[in-house]
Amino acid sequence: MFRVSDQRGPARRPSRRPRSPPRRPPDSGKPGLHRILLQGHYDRAVPDCLFCGIAAGQVQATIVLDGKRVVAFRDTSPQAPTHVLVIPRDHYPDVAALASASDGLLDELVGQAHEVAVAEGIDGTGYRIVFNTGREGGQTVGHAHAHVLGGRPMTWPPG
Numbered sequence: 001m002f003r004v005s006d007q008r009g010p011a012r013r014p015s016r017r018p019r020s021p022p023r024r025p026p027d028s029g030k031p032g033l034h035r036i037l038l039q040g041h042y043d044r045a046v047p048d049c050l051f052c053g054i055a056a057g058q059v060q061a062t063i064v065l066d067g068k069r070v071v072a073f074r075d076t077s078p079q080a081p082t083h084v085l086v087i088p089r090d091h092y093p094d095v096a097a098l099a100s101a102s103d104g105l106l107d108e109l110v111g112q113a114h115e116v117a118v119a120e121g122i123d124g125t126g127y128r129i130v131f132n133t134g135r136e137g138g139q140t141v142g143h144a145h146a147h148v149l150g151g152r153p154m155t156w157p158p159g
């Protein structure tokens with residue numbers, strides 16, 4: 001009878017080395033744009049994701065809203081007097097993936113972005129909510145986030 005071991009000579013003794021853990025999918029664990037390519041991909045938390053780290057309290061940030069499903073914090077490179085990032089606590093690579101989750105989380109996130117604008121006192125004068133999406137959209141962090149910008153007149157078209 002044919003056996004696989006026939007091609008490789010006598011069967012070897014099993015190795016005593018512990019088995020390595022199962023490999024994650026090829027994209028996993030990579031920060032930034034690697035993850036954006038997988039539309040609809042969803043993980044609760046992704047190692048090496050900056051914003052997962054902020055949501056988990058492992059990376060320092062100036063938190064302005066700490067909700068059950070949504071977190072908001074100040075951008076470290078503000079482009080306006082108010083510049084706050086609003087993120088889902090769970091990891092979605094971009095706003096399209098967040099929308100495809102269809103569990104009301106995107107609605108909640110936009111509602112919370114408005115609450116941030118109210119708390120910052122810019123809801124009366126107006127503000128801008130931006131979801132940069134993908135490489136040419138200017139997305140540099142592969143965890144869905146809304147920019148809430150205000151406190152000065154916004155120009156159009158954006159750069």
Ligand code: 5GP
Nearest residue numbers: 050061073074075076077132138139140141
């Ligand atoms: P994107 O370019 O993906 O639309 O937005 C990412 C934003 O994250 C940028 O505006 C950038 O300034 C901000 N950012 C990058 N690194 C950090 C960080 O470590 N902490 C905070 N709070 N914001 C960051």
Ligand code: ZN
Nearest residue numbers: 049052091143
């Ligand atoms: Zn993340």
